Amino acid sequence: MARPGLVVAVSLWCLTLASSPCATASSxxxxxxxxxxxxxxxxxxxxxxxxxxxxxHGPYKGRTWAELARFTDTFGSRxxxxxxxxxxxxxxxxxxxxxxxDRVHGERVEFTGWQRSNESAWLVRPRVKNxxxxxxxxSVNTSSEGIKAGVVVVTSFDDLANKSSQVKGKIVVYNxxxxxxxxxxxxxxxxxxxxxxxxxxxxxxxxxxPFSLNTPHAGQQRYSDGVRPIPVACITVEDAExxxxxxxxxxxxxxxxxxxxKFFPNAKSRNTVAEIxxxxxxxxxxxxxxxxxxxxxxxxxxxxGGGAFISWNSLVVxxxxxxxxxxxxxxxxxxxxxxxxxxxxxxxxxxxxxxDKFNLxxxxxxxTFQPYGIEFHGSKNAACxxxxxxxxxxxxxxxxxxxxxxxxxxDIEVFENINIPGASLLNRNEKYFWYHHTExxxxxVEDPDSLDLNTAMFxxxxxxxxxxFVDLPKS
Amino acid sequence: MARPGLVVAVSLWCLTLASSPCATASSxxxxxxxxxxxxxxxxxxxxxxxxxxxxxHGPYKGRTWAELARFTDTFGSRxxxxxxxxxxxxxxxxxxxxxxxDRVHGERVEFTGWQRSNESAWLVRPRVKNxxxxxxxxSVNTSSEGIKAGVVVVTSFDDLANKSSQVKGKIVVYNxxxxxxxxxxxxxxxxxxxxxxxxxxxxxxxxxxPFSLNTPHAGQQRYSDGVRPIPVACITVEDAExxxxxxxxxxxxxxxxxxxxKFFPNAKSRNTVAEIxxxxxxxxxxxxxxxxxxxxxxxxxxxxGGGAFISWNSLVVxxxxxxxxxxxxxxxxxxxxxxxxxxxxxxxxxxxxxxDKFNLxxxxxxxTFQPYGIEFHGSKNAACxxxxxxxxxxxxxxxxxxxxxxxxxxDIEVFENINIPGASLLNRNEKYFWYHHTExxxxxVEDPDSLDLNTAMFxxxxxxxxxxFVDLPKS
Numbered sequence: 010m011a012r013p014g015l016v017v018a019v020s021l022w023c024l025t026l027a028s029s030p031c032a033t034a035s036s037x038x039x040x041x042x043x044x045x046x047x048x049x050x051x052x053x054x055x056x057x058x059x060x061x062x063x064x065x066h067g068p069y070k071g072r073t074w075a076e077l078a079r080f081t082d083t084f085g086s087r088x089x090x091x092x093x094x095x096x097x098x099x100x101x102x103x104x105x106x107x108x109x110x111d112r113v114h115g116e117r118v119e120f121t122g123w124q125r126s127n128e129s130a131w132l133v134r135p136r137v138k139n140x141x142x143x144x145x146x147x148s149v150n151t152s153s154e155g156i157k158a159g160v161v162v163v164t165s166f167d168d169l170a171n172k173s174s175q176v177k178g179k180i181v182v183y184n185x186x187x188x189x190x191x192x193x194x195x196x197x198x199x200x201x202x203x204x205x206x207x208x209x210x211x212x213x214x215x216x217x218x219p220f221s222l223n224t225p226h227a228g229q230q231r232y233s234d235g236v237r238p239i240p241v242a243c244i245t246v247e248d249a250e251x252x253x254x255x256x257x258x259x260x261x262x263x264x265x266x267x268x269x270x271k272f273f274p275n276a277k278s279r280n281t282v283a284e285i286x287x288x289x290x291x292x293x294x295x296x297x298x299x300x301x302x303x304x305x306x307x308x309x310x311x312x313x314g315g316g317a318f319i320s321w322n323s324l325v326v327x328x329x330x331x332x333x334x335x336x337x338x339x340x341x342x343x344x345x346x347x348x349x350x351x352x353x354x355x356x357x358x359x360x361x362x363x364x365d366k367f368n369l370x371x372x373x374x375x376x377t378f379q380p381y382g383i384e385f386h387g388s389k390n391a392a393c394x395x396x397x398x399x400x401x402x403x404x405x406x407x408x409x410x411x412x413x414x415x416x417x418x419x420d421i422e423v424f425e426n427i428n429i430p431g432a433s434l435l436n437r438n439e440k441y442f443w444y445h446h447t448e449x450x451x452x453x454v455e456d457p458d459s460l461d462l463n464t465a466m467f468x469x470x471x472x473x474x475x476x477x478f479v480d481l482p483k484s
Numbered sequence: 485m486a487r488p489g490l491v492v493a494v495s496l497w498c499l500t501l502a503s504s505p506c507a508t509a510s511s512x513x514x515x516x517x518x519x520x521x522x523x524x525x526x527x528x529x530x531x532x533x534x535x536x537x538x539x540x541h542g543p544y545k546g547r548t549w550a551e552l553a554r555f556t557d558t559f560g561s562r563x564x565x566x567x568x569x570x571x572x573x574x575x576x577x578x579x580x581x582x583x584x585x586d587r588v589h590g591e592r593v594e595f596t597g598w599q600r601s602n603e604s605a606w607l608v609r610p611r612v613k614n615x616x617x618x619x620x621x622x623s624v625n626t627s628s629e630g631i632k633a634g635v636v637v638v639t640s641f642d643d644l645a646n647k648s649s650q651v652k653g654k655i656v657v658y659n660x661x662x663x664x665x666x667x668x669x670x671x672x673x674x675x676x677x678x679x680x681x682x683x684x685x686x687x688x689x690x691x692x693x694p695f696s697l698n699t700p701h702a703g704q705q706r707y708s709d710g711v712r713p714i715p716v717a718c719i720t721v722e723d724a725e726x727x728x729x730x731x732x733x734x735x736x737x738x739x740x741x742x743x744x745x746k747f748f749p750n751a752k753s754r755n756t757v758a759e760i761x762x763x764x765x766x767x768x769x770x771x772x773x774x775x776x777x778x779x780x781x782x783x784x785x786x787x788x789g790g791g792a793f794i795s796w797n798s799l800v801v802x803x804x805x806x807x808x809x810x811x812x813x814x815x816x817x818x819x820x821x822x823x824x825x826x827x828x829x830x831x832x833x834x835x836x837x838x839x840d841k842f843n844l845x846x847x848x849x850x851x852t853f854q855p856y857g858i859e860f861h862g863s864k865n866a867a868c869x870x871x872x873x874x875x876x877x878x879x880x881x882x883x884x885x886x887x888x889x890x891x892x893x894x895d896i897e898v899f900e901n902i903n904i905p906g907a908s909l910l911n912r913n914e915k916y917f918w919y920h921h922t923e924x925x926x927x928x929v930e931d932p933d934s935l936d937l938n939t940a941m942f943x944x945x946x947x948x949x950x951x952x953f954v955d956l957p958k959s
Binding site (some may be wrong): 135 | 698
């Protein structure tokens, strides 16, 4: 998944309000960080150099990519609720144990799973054309004969409202332009409900992407309360445009849609946990995370194999280098993120008593492309410290610090929502949504050097925050 | 299709050998064009302005795109040998007649057609994974149970030779890197034969493309004489890399390949012809062309709907503006290009007696992206004239002239091979092979303004060459 407000897509205010733009880590005017604290952060410079040397040029070079490749090549996609995901979790758990990380274990999560079966969409009038498609997570099925119906093409919710009188008994095709993921994904998540309100029998949504090679994108959707649930799938940008052109010419279109899937009311999975236990404040937590589950298309290499693997590899790097901080670094490999942050929500519920000990929650779920800094969500005082830390990444050109008004993760938003500071890496993820939730989410997206940079930065940010004399201030 | 030596891929020598590079149309040192001829070419400037005004800003603006969209939306892919292509040819023929072009007719072509039926490839060991694939044109079938066999992955013909002792009874997977279309397409065209020589039972070729979203590419292949024909298909870049990684790890791979297709020994189609008959030398010909057939995936909008449509629209533009040149401009919309220039070869055979009257053959089969000049294959003396003509396209930044040592077209190569000058447009087709022979060859690739520029340039180049006082010199 990806949070709607992903940094490629939304406006963020930059920490550096003075003349110098946020490309450098020079302190902004309003940062009045006590000199001893600035000095303390700068004292981590030798550790920064040591970790970067070890991961970028030393024995760990290329290892995150190699581990991720072996993992995704072995298991492929890892839909929550499948035995394949559980096997994949066992495999990673074994890795974490073999690395002698602390307190390696799984924490049970229960949920209603969903799994696609046979599905297809065909334009049958005025000509026969297969429409590449992916049923959306949580969609209801058609009958086995499918739904054959006329078509109304709309380009927005407003356009749907204008054409509402024509919609009854029809399949609504959304050909909304792509603006940004955050602004456009509402058509995927709410398009079926909006169409059903006017009596549509199914909805086909143009995939949420700025670029397509006739590529359908999967994703989750939810029915609004009180509307009749109708089958809903994503089709390709190209086919949505084709249908729109034909519709505008006044051609009567008919589509045959067949969708079959199963719901599993008592699906079980696990969040996977490993730690480097803190020396003096083991009860205080810096959490570093990604999700192990994926959609059922592609190989889940980018979303979110990369994020999960830089998370646990960052702990292995620290362990190998004997770097044990004052506080505990806890690695969380979430499950069932794609179905709606189910693993993270279960974790929050199960760990209420210790949440006040959480100093920082870190996540990578927006690509592990070349990083160029830190995105942070929290207080300005905490941001000033993060800014100092970002300044340590000069040698890898990753000193940018952006203080976001919004959540900076998907799973970790459950923590951010209760005022726990959140962080992720800024990375060159301009093409993230080309691959997102498609068959093209494979190892071809992942670059060994970029993964090394991500692993090293995750190791260093979590280590420094976990080791500082002061907690990250919440206000 | 695309000729292997497409300009994006091969080194060409530039006409302008002097200090000024070939970006301008200034005459090269060795061009000693007689002043009256230079003056004559420059006298076409008002006509150039008139045609550009009419197509880019006047009543014809956007029409090529609109015509092409309506055509591809109506017919979709147009595989040679299908009724759909014949319907599409009827449709275009009707258009040409409605425009009152001269001598509109079809010329019969016979050939052995090939049509894919059900096909699939699955990795079945060590895990089950669908491999997106497209059987290659002319491939033999598997039995209905398919071929289940172990796998040898190679990265080149040399690598295949090194591993030849392991190949017997196996499926050979080619994971050759993409260098250029011209250099890499030999794996598609000859990979099956090379593998069969060592006893392989089937071959799977990494698709010939620099970029993929798990996109399989179709194409033609040919068996060498004397080898046992084995089934052959293209798989995706991503899957070829996946199989290669697993193979290198020593994992035993097994693939189940099922392919079914039909050969039609007596398929019939037509080359489509229209003319603007010359005023004083109607027997002399400037030919302007593209092919109407396509592969059976995608919509054939780029390959080669665009090329065919700028060809016939360029005649309509001239007709509408009352521009009738001294020589005849003949529009040829080839058939069965994808199966190996079958329409063009039949045409050559049927028109032997008039070939000495052909002044120039023009083709567009490498995309109708933004044009920036002319690519020419012929004598230096002719090139000097083409250079003068290119100079007329200053206002649209399309003055570049490249004299190619190789053929500059696919269909027209049959004419170029017998010393008839050939020309095509240079255009910004860097991404051509992203879409080539895939489901992504749709109207989304085509841009209205670029199509206008292509149509206008085709109209003007063919008009000026057809109208000059001198024939284009062959030596």
